[in-house]
Amino acid sequence: TEVKKIAVIAGDGIGPEVVAEAIKVMKRTEELFGLKFEFEHGLFGGVAIDEKGTPLPQETLEICKRADAVLLGAVGGPKWDNNSKELRPETGLLGIRKELGLFSNLRPAVVFDCLKDASTLKPEVLEGTDLIVVRELTGGIYFGEKFRREGAYGEEAVDTCVYNVTEVERIVRQAFEVAQKRRKKLASVDKANVLETSRLWRETVNRIAPDYPDVEVEHVLVDNCAMQLLRRPSSFDVIVTENMFGDILSDEAAMLTGSIGMLSSASLGEGSFGLYEPVHGSAPDIAGQGVANPIATILSVALMYRLTFGYGEAADAIERAVKQVLDAGNRTGDIATDRAQALSTTEMGDLIANAL
Amino acid sequence: TEVKKIAVIAGDGIGPEVVAEAIKVMKRTEELFGLKFEFEHGLFGGVAIDEKGTPLPQETLEICKRADAVLLGAVGGPKWDNNSKELRPETGLLGIRKELGLFSNLRPAVVFDCLKDASTLKPEVLEGTDLIVVRELTGGIYFGEKFRREGAYGEEAVDTCVYNVTEVERIVRQAFEVAQKRRKKLASVDKANVLETSRLWRETVNRIAPDYPDVEVEHVLVDNCAMQLLRRPSSFDVIVTENMFGDILSDEAAMLTGSIGMLSSASLGEGSFGLYEPVHGSAPDIAGQGVANPIATILSVALMYRLTFGYGEAADAIERAVKQVLDAGNRTGDIATDRAQALSTTEMGDLIANAL
Ligand SMILES: CC(C)[C@H](C(=O)O)[C@@H](O)C(=O)O
Numbered sequence A, B: 001t002e003v004k005k006i007a008v009i010a011g012d013g014i015g016p017e018v019v020a021e022a023i024k025v026m027k028r029t030e031e032l033f034g035l036k037f038e039f040e041h042g043l044f045g046g047v048a049i050d051e052k053g054t055p056l057p058q059e060t061l062e063i064c065k066r067a068d069a070v071l072l073g074a075v076g077g078p079k080w081d082n083n084s085k086e087l088r089p090e091t092g093l094l095g096i097r098k099e100l101g102l103f104s105n106l107r108p109a110v111v112f113d114c115l116k117d118a119s120t121l122k123p124e125v126l127e128g129t130d131l132i133v134v135r136e137l138t139g140g141i142y143f144g145e146k147f148r149r150e151g152a153y154g155e156e157a158v159d160t161c162v163y164n165v166t167e168v169e170r171i172v173r174q175a176f177e178v179a180q181k182r183r184k185k186l187a188s189v190d191k192a193n194v195l196e197t198s199r200l201w202r203e204t205v206n207r208i209a210p211d212y213p214d215v216e217v218e219h220v221l222v223d224n225c226a227m228q229l230l231r232r233p234s235s236f237d238v239i240v241t242e243n244m245f246g247d248i249l250s251d252e253a254a255m256l257t258g259s260i261g262m263l264s265s266a267s268l269g270e271g272s273f274g275l276y277e278p279v280h281g282s283a284p285d286i287a288g289q290g291v292a293n294p295i296a297t298i299l300s301v302a303l304m305y306r307l308t309f310g311y312g313e314a315a316d317a318i319e320r321a322v323k324q325v326l327d328a329g330n331r332t333g334d335i336a337t338d339r340a341q342a343l344s345t346t347e348m349g350d351l352i353a354n355a356l
């Protein structure tokens, strides 16, 4: 079997703890499915700022570039929040997306049975919710020119939102393809009644839609989408949108499932390369205590197997193992009703690895 | 008593129907409270496009400019959705905001007792929710330079987001003042970890916060705010944010109350001038049937009385009359459990006018 190279950037807070369990599960799948991985670790985020003076050291970038996939824990924490821009973990995150050409972020928002009641939405509204947000990740206002200048009314700040038709087309095509493998419904979200970039976005969607005749497309204005996610979450299948809107809507969508601590994500570029990470953050408040929930990271591995490597069988097995362990009533503190009975991070990782 | 001039722009869809009831209520308050209004009507939105070839005719603008306050119904509808930019109702809306200097949009999101169950949120989460979004309305990406150009990767679209410190300061100060009259909590929402305009915004909030020592300030990133509105809506008091984020978050906040059809809004400039309108749209599907709910528009009059004219007593009376009529079980179709028993628009208006 071919050896696959995995760049591991555990990052800050609970990152190293949850990533360790994901690797444990990967190693178990090596034995069971005859897979072979080579792991190379890199510093990233706050820990890289502390040790190397930059959130994204060149060495880490190279580890990622020679890998087939990247497994990321989480970055950031209060310690670095007041740093100057160059010395902030987020800057590393934007840098790695751009440098690795990860133009697409897939964020499935699903409801876990055991967390049904954790949502603030009524169960009957949530029923059947299973959507995925496809967010453009390397363009728009995140990466356009930014500067300050003196104007007639004092200091001015400027951000520029730019999209070219090629960028829009590649992300929209990807979203159509994702929709084709799901319930074949695509909601394209923009603000075409105000923004020029949104008008280009909408034109592009309309131009290429005929190439995907089996997919039903609707255009939804971003403000309306923020409402409809609350009103009829289960009616969405795939949502595709630009970087800034995607940041907001994917978090709203994740939160309304009540399952945010269990959700995984994939950031993809051209070809099969991808970066996989849990949606939850670095949770500095519980870092180092061995109580974090590793499931979102373990499920990110399942995404990696499916999307980067085509290891469908092993991906299915991981998802089944997680379900089985949860169905048997095993819980980490964040999802436990009785905290006293809660498992540690490594206990949960062991259970899932053994259930494979 | 001094005569106050009201510009009435009923607009499209159900606009004329709900505005008529609001005027009915205003006339009743003239008798009861010794107020005196002079109404001048102007064409606006789709109807102005049809009759005058522009969504915001010069004449309408002048009616607004010589008025003390503007009462707006709603604009837009499918008929004009595919028009070119200059011939779209939204363009008129952006134009009127800019021309009248309405830099601040206040959108209270409250829960009406009779609509508690209409929310998709669990009642225990919604309990006590009473917040107001203060949205900057004449700056940011809405009004910055927009254009197309040819680039290395094909056609490009550009939107520019600009804020100067004066614009930020005036809206933030207003939000602090709103907070001082409420529960004294201000959440300032930005994306300071990515945007330069957000960094200017945050610096400005921090600089002027000491002038309002009684107000507790928190900075919330926009993606996090979209989540926290779902998780802990009742913990928010006043939310202040820039134009684009405010568009999204105010709609999310309104929807989560379940009361969106009953919510009113105010757009204010320097001085006491203001434009008042219901949050709901033109509802073309039920236009002309006499079944629309006029309550949001009637409550917009209460906001006008309080914020523009200082008619606190009459404002209280309107709000009390609405409550009394609802408590007695009267409902229009949108809020009725039994549609067969639903009142017409004019019946609801009459009841409220008589209850004053
Ligand atoms: C940390 C921040 C820059 C980042 C973003 O806005 O993209 C985060 O919110 C995310 O969604 O991954």
Ligand SMILES: CC(C)[C@H](C(=O)O)[C@@H](O)C(=O)O
Pocket: A193, A194, A223, B090, B093, B094, B247
């Ligand atoms: C119609 C549109 C231009 C407008 C806006 O985005 O401001 C609307 O959504 C609103 O919130 O009043």
